[in-house]
Amino acid sequence: MDYVNGPGRNHLFVPGPVNIPDQVIRAMNRNNEDHRSPAVPALTKTLLEDVKKIFKTTSGTPFLIPTTGTGAWESALTNTLSPGDRIVSFLIGQFSLLWIDQQQRLKFNVDVVESEWGQGANLEILEEKLAADRSHTIKAICIVHNETATGVTNNLAKVRKLLDEYQHPALLLVDGVSSICALDFRMDEWGIDVALTGSQKALSLPTGMGIVCASPKALEAAKTAKSLRVFFDWNDYLTFYKLGTFWPYTPSIQLLYGLRAALDLIFEEGLENVIARHKRLGKATRLAVEAWGLKNCTQKEEWYSDTVTAVVVPPHIDSTQIVRRAWKRYNMSLGLGLNKVAGKVFRIGHIGHLNECQLLGCLAGVEMILKDVGYPIKLGSGVGAACAYLQNNIPLIPSRI
């Protein structure tokens, strides 16, 4: 049933789905259970309480929806908005593009603010729009925290600052798919109304759970939002929350136990330590890219992503060949360049359950692949640069001191 075995372990460095910790794989290795027994609500209750911590919210209400990130997007939109509502939405790469496509197909009136791929959301234009929108026609701002296709992290604090400055009541809807639980993310502090992620990203679970967190203001909006929805309807969840049975339909028992194990691991490591680890991995990757003499797709340091790095290849090289070669020769999975940057970048995901020596194995592999495709690389250069930084910055493992 494994069609294409390679020797040794697959080096999984796409920015999702990411490596699952063995503890989580173990926790999910189980038979089904009756989701109407008293055990499942008891478990769910702890999950709903604890999942808020990774959003850094105390006032938010989480929903653990059996869906993917795309479904989580739809949940965020349809529960808070009505067809025809004006949205300001930032197009900065393939995933923000897809979200905008969804917004348009759901018949919202999308005011698209486009940036060159490799740049962050253009907040100056946002400011202009907010300043101009005295009658508050803008009902929501939709923004990805981290654009997975280009490795660009947007400044959400600044978005909030602008909204506050102009006392604009628009809802702030944030795709945190490749950020939450890996990058610094502060739902309450940044006044985010809906934040969402997918289980297969920084939480390091299988795909299948869209995790959405709604502010009180978003919940209020859900009462009047006219977008049709049933499967994604928060109100059905809220009804069952009140009943104490929690689930309007059948959840994946395995993902519930998996999420429990994932959260336990994250809290054991410490969320701040998890974020710091992602910072180290991001920085180390960028140092390697620099040492290789290659460019980061991300155009300015302020947008550098600590979960994924899109590496620009020289014009005569097809980045697709790099990804293909990684798979065919090194049992390594790298991310393709998508859409506008197809063939031009390849992506190294450094998100989720990962440590430094795993990343260094990947970087060494990338060096060999670059040589394979004719790029004049000094082997060991990127790894050496990354090591020089990491050797100064990796902390001892607390439980082993």
Next chain:
Amino acid sequence: MDYVNGPGRNHLFVPGPVNIPDQVIRAMNRNNEDHRSPAVPALTKTLLEDVKKIFKTTSGTPFLIPTTGTGAWESALTNTLSPGDRIVSFLIGQFSLLWIDQQQRLKFNVDVVESEWGQGANLEILEEKLAADRSHTIKAICIVHNETATGVTNNLAKVRKLLDEYQHPALLLVDGVSSICALDFRMDEWGIDVALTGSQKALSLPTGMGIVCASPKALEAAKTAKSLRVFFDWNDYLTFYKLGTFWPYTPSIQLLYGLRAALDLIFEEGLENVIARHKRLGKATRLAVEAWGLKNCTQKEEWYSDTVTAVVVPPHIDSTQIVRRAWKRYNMSLGLGLNKVAGKVFRIGHIGHLNECQLLGCLAGVEMILKDVGYPIKLGSGVGAACAYLQNNIPLIPSRI
């Protein structure tokens, strides 16, 4: 992490989620993989081809959607219908009720045909409506093949016959959640336009995959259906089917491998043998109920369900206590009575990966529970009646002869 261990194995006899075969648990016990590697489409291709066999369709197009049965319902409706469209829908128990609720909230014009709970869909009224509908205002017939709440199986062949008789072009949308892969189900022969099930039912997987199969006519309808949808949009799947990458968004790698293993097991046993096994389990359960002197919630033999039996308890007994006691004393999970039959019935699920001696263990447990709650049962009577039938009918295991 297991909040409420009991000694020995949990006896899981709810009509879903059902027992997962060990082979499937093993197949799913794995790390994530890059869904954009060549391995995942190669695997997916076999799944899409093979899953059609359990629907008994050659002309249908399957969709493996990361969702639950509720989402599969929504996918069936929104891809084929437009708000305001007239639907004839049969209300015969809690799950058909929930589907109707969804239909109404999605703004279809639902013509509800209600039966007493315990009866099947009233096809006489359907005939009347079809006869009256010369202008073909009815766009779709929505029907559950097997109502999980009452253990009632509807006669789909007859529904088709009526549609044909009146040459009515309405789409036939069928919830096969607790039937497909357990009961005799013939998508092509019965002219079903959309059939759907959930992974946690007769396929014996975890929850998380809604499996929907669309006829050519349904696909045609999807081109003009005006219901808003993105996550559930078949067209996005079809686009990726053409590309050969198959997935518009990230699937659960684990469920794909799990489905592969589940289908392999089903084909190894033989689909007809699987169906025959469910017939045996259903019959045995009904014989036990009869021997206990209790009534089946299903009022006529023609509607008897081979996947779930709702047992009516005497008025002075609260069926909720039976389910609770099963859990608290016997490590057994039975189905509650829902809504109109709450407190009045308890349900024995005999669906999925299950054999006769497992069922007999359950029936023995139910006997003790009935005694616990004061019902004057002759211990061993139901098991004996079931055994008398089974001992004459269980075939040898082919691989062991």
Next chain:
Amino acid sequence: MDYVNGPGRNHLFVPGPVNIPDQVIRAMNRNNEDHRSPAVPALTKTLLEDVKKIFKTTSGTPFLIPTTGTGAWESALTNTLSPGDRIVSFLIGQFSLLWIDQQQRLKFNVDVVESEWGQGANLEILEEKLAADRSHTIKAICIVHNETATGVTNNLAKVRKLLDEYQHPALLLVDGVSSICALDFRMDEWGIDVALTGSQKALSLPTGMGIVCASPKALEAAKTAKSLRVFFDWNDYLTFYKLGTFWPYTPSIQLLYGLRAALDLIFEEGLENVIARHKRLGKATRLAVEAWGLKNCTQKEEWYSDTVTAVVVPPHIDSTQIVRRAWKRYNMSLGLGLNKVAGKVFRIGHIGHLNECQLLGCLAGVEMILKDVGYPIKLGSGVGAACAYLQNNIPLIPSRI
């Protein structure tokens, strides 16, 4: 890789290897680890401490040897005795026979006390021998606590009483393979010098760990025992215990984590509750056998075994056919009759991780098999008899009250 799948779950009712709890399977579902890292000794330390509790010893020293019960026997003998030493050993069935064969091949001078199969150890003859042995030529008494082939439990307290009465210094070596952690077993109170079991029995683990516990007197004997041994030498273990690294050679990491999980489950249920559960299962089985009109191989109630019941079939029936049919038709594994009782008995193991409804499923299966082979059984009779007892005696599951 599963050569002979049957539908549904295999009903495993041999008296070992037994059903493994899912929690234990999960705990063992892991990669290897360096057994010289600090983690493995830390884990081992807890195991050595906790495993003593299931032997009910505080003064004993446990050894977790990567071997089977046969190896554990050899460890018990070679560490305490020298070739030529006189042993009194009881032959009451196939497993005591095999142990005696081992004793003889290891060149001990074995004084065999044979009983008819189905009877317990003849302690009257022991008394005679002890009385006669004023010069203490008997160096050890070897006895199985529970003879797995016949379902006979010996009275160890009485053995100790006799040794004390005659102030005889012989070592008391006990095979507790199918007793420890299931039957009442009291190493310290009964003055047992070496007690042993195998992981695949009542501990409900995979095969591969022989668990041996030695009294201070046995450890003293190990200093002078002249039997050659290296792999099984306790002294090598003791050396590594002192070093704090615990392992003279590489242990199975998986079994260590598995044992941890198994002990946790046992202590959560409570050892006394585990023993009480085995009593219930044994009693229920015997009541069923009686109701079937069949005879227990065990000839007197004082020897009844709560972990395995050997059922005598009528002369015209070949018990081997019963076991074969269980496998071929009912996906059930029963124990064969061995050696002298081959063809005459079949065995129902009711040991390890098992609950009442699992056993009842087995008993129902046995009823059908008995009918299959022509025995005039009233179907449901045994199950009914067992239920009548169990329904009065099963406690509520504490964690679920």
Next chain:
Amino acid sequence: MDYVNGPGRNHLFVPGPVNIPDQVIRAMNRNNEDHRSPAVPALTKTLLEDVKKIFKTTSGTPFLIPTTGTGAWESALTNTLSPGDRIVSFLIGQFSLLWIDQQQRLKFNVDVVESEWGQGANLEILEEKLAADRSHTIKAICIVHNETATGVTNNLAKVRKLLDEYQHPALLLVDGVSSICALDFRMDEWGIDVALTGSQKALSLPTGMGIVCASPKALEAAKTAKSLRVFFDWNDYLTFYKLGTFWPYTPSIQLLYGLRAALDLIFEEGLENVIARHKRLGKATRLAVEAWGLKNCTQKEEWYSDTVTAVVVPPHIDSTQIVRRAWKRYNMSLGLGLNKVAGKVFRIGHIGHLNECQLLGCLAGVEMILKDVGYPIKLGSGVGAACAYLQNNIPLIPSRI
């Protein structure tokens, strides 16, 4: 239950226990089975046939013993020799030392040929001894193929050549624990009489199976060998082989299925490809060590080991600190220096289920550790040197071309 989690995956680079492939972990993730059912002999038969291929023998008889390498040693010795028999045995490191200790404790007359640690077996002395031994008092030559403590591979072909040259009938007993299935090993061609390995080494399974293969001459010797043995007695296995039930006592069901999966993977990759992969990993490691300016403990190229490299550290550095730091800071497991080379070397195991980028991650980690302990290393130097070789030599993965 995981006392000392670190973030990310543990980098397991001890020379055993090694990394288990996910496919094998999956195959072992199962409940117990009755080892007396027809399924287990059917499986065992394929294992006994296929395991011979990794020994490169057609005439040998394999034994899959529930034990460790130490037990496999004992099995090899006690089945072929009698107390007092003269053995020539080579002491070249900790593991040959332990085997010799065993030989002496089992009362053989051991003629120890010692080499400086880091050198191979002194075959000149062997030649002298064979030349002198006209009366054939030497009953066996005992030699490790690969000394795991120093990373020294002995030349077995040459040993055979000497025995042939002097027409000496001594048995040739070979410890192949860290060689078989990783290094070129040819039981038949080299006239090896007993070869053995452990499951947790190149077969990449958990610990718990000692795999011993005996030549016809060794089986002949087993008929007259007077060493006492029962658990390890080949004759008991041979008896059960004839019966077709294969097991004199209970095997680990999980290890049997695991071995099946492990062999399937090895044959899918191709045994020669597996060996070539180990050659690449060994060579790459040695190039890194050289680039670091450090010395290989192995003194001559002819003895270089492709499964483990013992790296000599400068006198002012304590190699124990390197191993400790690897564990505490980098979640990496390296091998300690043992006995004579304690504190002086650390070991990198490059054996089993491992690929090049995994090794490079380890080498990058070792570079950082060396810097941590004050060794003046140029970061990236070893990885670069290894990559330069590997990039030229890694083949494409056949199933992915």
